[in-house]
Amino acid sequence: MLLAPLLILAGLAGWKADYIRLGAQGYVFGYPLVIMDITRENAALSIAPVNVLQRVRQFPDAQFKTVVRPNLDTLYSTAFLDLSQGPLVFNMPANALRYEVMPFLDAWTHVFASPGTRSHGSGGGRYFIVGPDWQGTPPQGMTLLRSPTALVWLIGRTETQGEADFPLVHRLQDGLQLTPGGDDLTPTSTPTRTTRPATPWQKSTAPLTPPVQQIKQLRTVDFFNRLSHLMIANPPHAADAPVLLALAQIGVQIGQPVNWSWLDQGAVTLGRWIADYKIGQALKQPRDLVNGWSTPPRNLGQYGTDYNTRIAVAMIGLGANLPEDAMYPSSQIDNHGEALHGRHRYRIHFAPGQWPPVKAFWSVTAYGLDDFLIDHPSRRHAIGSLHPLVANADGSLDLWIQAQAPEGPQQANWLPVKEDAPFLLNARLYGPLPEALNGGWHLPAVERQP
Numbered sequence: 113m114l115l116a117p118l119l120i121l122a123g124l125a126g127w128k129a130d131y132i133r134l135g136a137q138g139y140v141f142g143y144p145l146v147i148m149d150i151t152r153e154n155a156a157l158s159i160a161p162v163n164v165l166q167r168v169r170q171f172p173d174a175q176f177k178t179v180v181r182p183n184l185d186t187l188y189s190t191a192f193l194d195l196s197q198g199p200l201v202f203n204m205p206a207n208a209l210r211y212e213v214m215p216f217l218d219a220w221t222h223v224f225a226s227p228g229t230r231s232h233g234s235g236g237g238r239y240f241i242v243g244p245d246w247q248g249t250p251p252q253g254m255t256l257l258r259s260p261t262a263l264v265w266l267i268g269r270t271e272t273q274g275e276a277d278f279p280l281v282h283r284l285q286d287g288l289q290l291t292p293g294g295d296d297l298t299p300t301s302t303p304t305r306t307t308r309p310a311t312p313w314q315k316s317t318a319p320l321t322p323p324v325q326q327i328k329q330l331r332t333v334d335f336f337n338r339l340s341h342l343m344i345a346n347p348p349h350a351a352d353a354p355v356l357l358a359l360a361q362i363g364v365q366i367g368q369p370v371n372w373s374w375l376d377q378g379a380v381t382l383g384r385w386i387a388d389y390k391i392g393q394a395l396k397q398p399r400d401l402v403n404g405w406s407t408p409p410r411n412l413g414q415y416g417t418d419y420n421t422r423i424a425v426a427m428i429g430l431g432a433n434l435p436e437d438a439m440y441p442s443s444q445i446d447n448h449g450e451a452l453h454g455r456h457r458y459r460i461h462f463a464p465g466q467w468p469p470v471k472a473f474w475s476v477t478a479y480g481l482d483d484f485l486i487d488h489p490s491r492r493h494a495i496g497s498l499h500p501l502v503a504n505a506d507g508s509l510d511l512w513i514q515a516q517a518p519e520g521p522q523q524a525n526w527l528p529v530k531e532d533a534p535f536l537l538n539a540r541l542y543g544p545l546p547e548a549l550n551g552g553w554h555l556p557a558v559e560r561q562p
Contacts, residue, residue, distance in 0.1 A: 128375060128376065128378075128379030130361065130362070131362050131376055131379035131380050131383065132379045132380070132382050132383040132386070133383060134358055134359060134361060134362045134380075134383065135332070135362065135379060135380030135381070135382070135383025135384050135387075136383035136384060136386050136387035137355065137358060137359075137383075137387075138336065138339070138355075138358075138359045138362070138364055138380075138383075139335070139383065139384040139387045139388070140387050140391075140419050140420065140423050141352070141355050141359075141419050142335070142336070142339035143327065143423045143426055143427075144220050144221040144422050144423060144426040145219050145220055145339060145342050145343070145346060146327060146330075146335060146338055146339055146342065147323050147324070147327055147426050147427075147430060148217075148219050148220075148221060148263065148265065148426075148430075149219070149263065149338070149342055150323040150326050150327065151178070151179065151265075151323045151430060152192045152263065152265070154178050154320050154322075154323060155178060155190075155192055156192070157320060158178050158320055159178065159190065160190075160191065162191075162192050162193065162194045163191065163192075163193055163194055163197065163200065163290070164191060164290075165189060165190075165191045165266075165288065165289070165290035166188075166189070166190055166191060167187075167189050167282070167285040167286070167288065168187055168188040168189065168190065169187065169278065169282060169285075170187075170275075170278065171184045171187070171272075171275070172184070172485065173485065173491065174484065174485040174486060174487035174488075174491075174493075175487075176484070176485065177320055177321075177322045177484060178320065178322075178323075179430055179431060180322070180324065180427075180428055180429065180430060180483040180484065181428065181429055181477070181479055181483050181484075181538055182484075182485065183269070183475070183477065183494070183540060184475070184477060184493050184494040185269075185271065185272065185473065185475045185494065185496065185498060185540060185542065186269035186270055186271055186272050187269070187270050187272045187278070187281050187282075187285060188267060188268065188269055189214070189266075189268040189269075189270065189285050189288050190265075190266060190267045190268065191265075191266045191290055192263070192264070192265055192266075193241065193259075193263070193264040193265070193266060194262060194263065195241065195242060195243030195246070195259055195261075195262045195263075195264060196243060196262040196345055198292065198293050199240055199241060199242045199243075199246060199292075199293030200240075200241045200290055200291065200292060200293055201238065201239070201240055201241070201254065201289075201290070201291045201292070201293055202214070202238070202239045202241060202257075202266070202288075202289070202290050203236075203238050203239075203287075203288065203289040203290075203291070204227060204236045204237050204238075204239070204287075204288060205236045205284075205287035205288075206234060206235050206236040207229075207234055207236060207270075207284055207287070208234040209280065209284065210270055210271040210272070210273075210280070210281065210284060211228075211229045211270075211271040211471075211472040211473065211542060211543060212228050212229055212268065212269065212270045212271065212284070213226060213227075213228035213229065213230065213231075213268065213269055213433060213437045213438070213542075214226070214227050214228050214266065214268035214269075214288075215228075215266075215267060215268070215413070215431075215433055215434070215437070216241070216257060216259065216264055216265070216266050217264065217265045217266075217267065217413075217431065218259050218260050218261040218263070218264060218346070219261035219262070219263035219264070219342065219346035220260075220261065220346070220348070220349070220422070221413075221415075221422060221425070221426055221430065221431075221432075222260075222349075222413065222414055222415060223413035223414060223433070223434050224257070224258075224259055224260065225239070225257045226433070226434055226437055227239060228268075228437065229472070229543070230436060230437050230471075230543055231436075231437075237255055238253060238254045238255065239254060239255050239256075239257050240254040240255065240256050240257065240293065241257045241259065241264070241293075242256065242257070242258050242259070242293075243258075243259055243261070243262045244258070244259065244260050244261065244262070244347065246258070260347070260349060261345070261346035261347065262345040262346055263342075263345065263346050265431065266290075267431045268288065269433075270284055270285060271472065271473060271498070271542070272498075273498045274498060274499070322482075322484075323430075324427060324483075328388075332377060332380055332381040332384055333370060333372065333377055335384070336364050336370050336380070337369050337370055339364070340364060340365065340366060340367060340368055340369065340370065341367065343366040343367070344366060344367045347366070351416060351417050352417065355417075355419075362376070362380060363376070391420075391423060391424060391427065394424070395424060395427065395428060396444075398442070398444075401445075402554045402555075403447075403554055403555060403556055403557040404443050404445045404446065404447065404449070404557050404558055405441040405442065405443045405539070405554065405555045405557075406441065406442055406443070407439060407440070407441045407554075408421070408425065408429075408432070408435070408439075408440055409421055410435055410549070412425065412432050412433075412434065412435050412440075413432055413433060413434040413435070414434065428483055435544070435549060436544075436549070437542070437543070438540055438541065438542050438543075438544070439539075439540070439541040439544045439548060439549070440538060440539070440540055441538075441539045441541075441554075441555050442536060442537060442538045442539070443536065443537045443539075443555075443558055444536045444537075445558070446458060446557070446558045446559065446560040447557040447558060447559045447560060448560060450560070451534055452513075452529075452534060452535050452536060452537065452558065453533070453534045453535070454514075454515045454529040454530045454531045454532060454533050454534070454535060455515075455531060455532070456514075456560050456561070457512070457513070457514040457560070457561040458512070458513040458514065458558050458559060458560055458561060459510050459511065459512055459513070459558075459559045459561055460476065460510070460511040460513070460555070460556055460557075460558055460559070461508065461509070461510050461556055461559065462508060462509040462510075462511075462556060463508050463556075464506055464507035464508050465507070466553070466556075467497075467509055468497070468539070468541050468544075468548070468553075468555070469541075469544065469545040469547050469548050469553050470497075470541045470542055470543050470544055470545060470548070471542075471543030471544075471545060472542035472543035473496065473497045473498050473542050473543075474496050474497050474539065474540060474541045474542065475494045475495065475496025475497070475498065475539065475540050476494065476495055476496060476511060476527060476537055476538070476539045476540075477493055477494040477527075477537070477538050477539075477540070478493060478494075478513065478527055478528070478529050478535050478536070478537055479535065479536050479537075479538060480530075480533060480534075480535055480536075481533075481534055481535070481536065483536075486528070486529055486530055486533075486535060487530075488528045488529070488530060490517070490528045492526070492527070492528050493528075494527070495511055495525060495526070495527040496540075499524070500524055501524060501525055502521045502522070502524045502525060509525070510522070510525055511525050511527060512525055512526050512527065513527045513529060513537070513558070514526070514528070514529065514561075515528065515529055515530060515531035516531070537558065539555055
């Protein structure tokens with residue numbers, strides 16, 4: 113029964129080797145752009161339409177499936193921008209009360225601007241945001257932010273010290289404004305709404321297919337046609353020219369639908385499958401582990417031509433900050449090298465003076481292997497410096513990761529997981545100090561307990 117498929121694969125490998133290789137290369141190259149657009153579509157259904165700033169008023173819960181690995185340290189102020197409609201103005205009032213970072217990502221997931229506490233202090237600012245083709249002079253008193261693409265994602269974060277902190281953070285969010293650039297500069301097609309009533313993370317309770325799953329369900333020809341169309345308004349960077357020349361060899365060109373024979377399409381699909389498999393295997397076995405933790409490289413958010421890192425982040429951490437704003441170590445194994453599982457109890461022990469070195473704050477969040485929050489009855493998904501942690505008498509700190517709550521004071525340092533399921537941990541260091549950025553400090557191992 114398997115003879116015919118095997119013969120077809122052998123024929124593809126022999127006669128269409130270039131299509132297989134370039135199909136894999138094109139998939140890795142184009143994946144971030146396609147998932148950004150799908151995420152925009154999901155956000156329009158679940159959060160807010162394009163060019164509308166949505167101030168998220170509460171933490172996401174285990175039912176939130178729009179973006180992988182959401183955090184519970186900040187409240188988001190987010191918008192997808194369409195700069196083909198004209199410039200937009202983003203106003204950030206002065207804020208000396210809470211750490212904030214407002215990164216702007218282009219359609220390829222590169223952070224092209226990141227105003228906030230780390231980069232601009234607490235004085236705020238006014239930013240004039242334009243697309244790649246806009247010509248003119250920004251209004252007086254505004255800082256020009258030029259995006260290399262028409263599609264932009266603003267995914268701002270404001271430090272939030274638990275649910276009791278919501279009223280203060282809501283007031284800070286209310287000061288953030290996204291408005292049209294003005295008819296006297298470049299007209300917008302329609303008046304842009306700037307806010308929406310307070311809502312939970314998702315305005316609709318209808319289930320949405322996560323973007324990662326939507327890409328998996330796309331036919332290969334549809335993936336590359338979508339990529340080709342999106343590159344019209346969201347041109348690749350100048351350094352991507354060699355990849356574009358390579359893709360042209362298999363008929364993938366900006367603004368042109370692909371025209372493949374069934375054999376061509378089969379070869380490109382095989383290349384895509386191979387790329388997907390290799391990336392999945394690499395994500396399951398992270399490299400450069402220290403104490404069982406893997407830390408994304410320093411080019412996070414500004415990848416250049418490191419397409420392998422860019423697609424990996426797009427799959428498991430879309431919308432990542434620059435390392436200077438936040439670091440994201442993650443772990444899936446314990447101190448014995450075995451996969452983390454809720455049937456065991458674990459401890460993370462910070463020696464005195466070795467707590468995470470940050471200017472702002474830090475946390476550890478538990479996720480299921482689907483990269484979404486764990487549906488635990490406690491509704492407690494993260495633990496960190498914004499929580500009332502209890503230190504040991506010698507100044508050390510223990511975090512306890514287990515399904516059942518520990519007894520006594522240790523309960524304050526409890527991170528719940530599901531008893532019958534594997535999980536992973538994602539730490540976040542906001543405003544990391546040089547010793548964290550430069551590798552002089554590392555998270556301690558996740559110790560399995562007897």
